[in-house]
Amino acid sequence: MASSLENKRISPENAEAAHLLRQVFDQALKAVDPLLAVPPFLPPEPAGRTVVVGAGKAAARMAEAVERHWQGPLSGTVVTRYGHGADCRKIKVIEAGHPVPDSAGALAAEEILSAVQGLGKDDLVLCLMSGGGSALLTRPAAGISLEEKRAINRALLNSGAPIQEMNCVRRHLSAIKGGGLLAACGAARVVTLVISDVPGDDPAVVASGPTVPDDTTPADALAILKRYRIEPPASVLAHLTANTESRRPKPAPGTVHVIATAQQALEAAADAARTLGITPLILSDRMEGEAREVGKVHAAIALQIRNHAQPVAAPALILSGGETTVTVHNSAGRGGRNQEFLLSLAIALDGADGIHALACDTDGIDGSEEVAGAMLHPETLAMARMAGLDPKQQLAMNDAYTLFAATDTLIETGPTRTNVNDLRALLVL
Structure with a gap:
């Protein structure tokens, strides 16, 4: 190199x-390196199934580290940037677009949501999150198209907004970020390992926090768009103004470890x-x-x-x-x-x-x-x-x-x- x-x-x-x-x-x-950072934080194996999901530029390498050290059966899907894959045999690795979301990221989000359906209290979801996951894990909120979300993403990237503000908007335009994935895991135990790319290492900001409950409101997202003079499409404006003070219902929090900073x-x-x-x-x-x-x-x-x-x-x-x-x-x-x-x-x-x-x-x-x-x-x-x-x-x-x-x-x-x-x-x- x-x-x-x-x-x-x-x-x-x-x-x-x-x-x-x-x-x-x-x-x-x-x-x-995820190969060094992941193993010390792996949880005990559950009585039931182990499902691995994740998103970010380090997600495939993190999945590889899990496979090397996990003794029991496991399955799952992670999504990473094109060219950032790793040699995984049990965990499916999907490559998708970054920094602008694409259809591959949308398909990956659907697969990940499908993988965590129907799990019970004896099952474990091991979530591997790293920077880049906001763009890679794409499931627009109801009524918003992928292209509309892409347009907002491009405008934010060019605006000079800090990552905390960018990801606040992304969370409120998503059905999977801001704790959406955590809610989809139902009764399963959820353990999230985070490689942080954000100042302050807040896991709610890394990859827009799919397994971390969101403390911001749609009104916060609207204020950010206004601050940077970004005109949202009608569908985005309607979604954010439907109830500007409401927060997404919060599921019981899982376990979160920030493992590399x-x-x-x-x-x-x-x-x-x-x-x-x-x-x-x-x-x-x-x-x-x-x-x-x-x-x-x-x-x-x-x-x-x-x-x-x-x-x-x-x-x-x-x-x-x-x-x-x-x-x-x-x-x-x-x-x-x-x-x-x-x-x-x-x-x-x-x-x-x-x-x-x-x-x-x-x-x-x-x-x-x-x-x-x-x-x-x-x-x-x-x-x-x-x-x-x-x-x-x-x-x-x-x-x-x-x-x-x-x-x-x-x-x-x-x-x-x-x-x-x-x-x-x-x-x-």
Whole structure:
């Protein structure tokens, strides 16, 4: 899993920095691998049936972990993003569209609901949830079409809304999210294992909480659509205004374990830095806000370390996790929030010596591009200008991908089959 930069002729300093940053990132990924995270939280086998269901970019890998360690019979279905499947023999893996829902996700939702029908108190439903499940597990509420839900989803993705608000709307337009799947499980015991990709690690937000009762109202969802000036189709408006204060009836809560988080990834990255003689500085596991603004803040901290040895002295590694957002001004632009963060960071640093950075999504997909993110070096902007690109213009056009592609600094990992959202690492030498 090497970045294209590492395969090019680059300066020894840049090559060493790139190698170090990749070591740190790879250690972070290992710490949140479902094959390690799932087994300690598996419940005792029931007297009756065991049915495994789940959704998210890590769902197939989580199902694989269950199959490796479960001694008794089991069956079930999970849905994951195209290309993120795993080698499962007892649990069916369906691949579907992300970040915009598609018909495969709708069919997966029907199969999952069917799998939990008719279960009794001696049966167990083991639910495997991870980031991406909101788009992958699709069953629109009555009266709303899949295409209408897709349209709302696209508008939310482009709006700059944080994931908590996006998933509030998604829950109220769904018949399976916000505790809908929990209700469908009837008298069966429900145990949910969650790999969190959301700031704060609230299991009701991860994958929009199919097995977690919802505390928000349709009025909350309407307010979010209004805040971001999203005009809902008539059917969506009718659904949300039918009774704006009502909450979905709450079934008895099941057992929920959050088994892998951004904080665990950051601590593993920090440990990797220490073994290399570098002082780690973890800023936060729940960084939010516009990616370009977060980039400016990280640049200021890196420069304070380089120029004043505060709050720590170099060599240092600044780390942060969480989920930034991008308000899309140019729909033709390419690049996810990590690339936008890095480009803003680069512009703020303006080629400052001795500062290198990596920003990647831990699922291996940054936005809609098939790259995890990118790498930044002091020469990156100069290389971009030599290629005929104006960094500030690329940022204004939401087109960071073109710049990092031109400088051979994109990072390709392929699907990692885990997902604790973004990891940003700035190396100050």
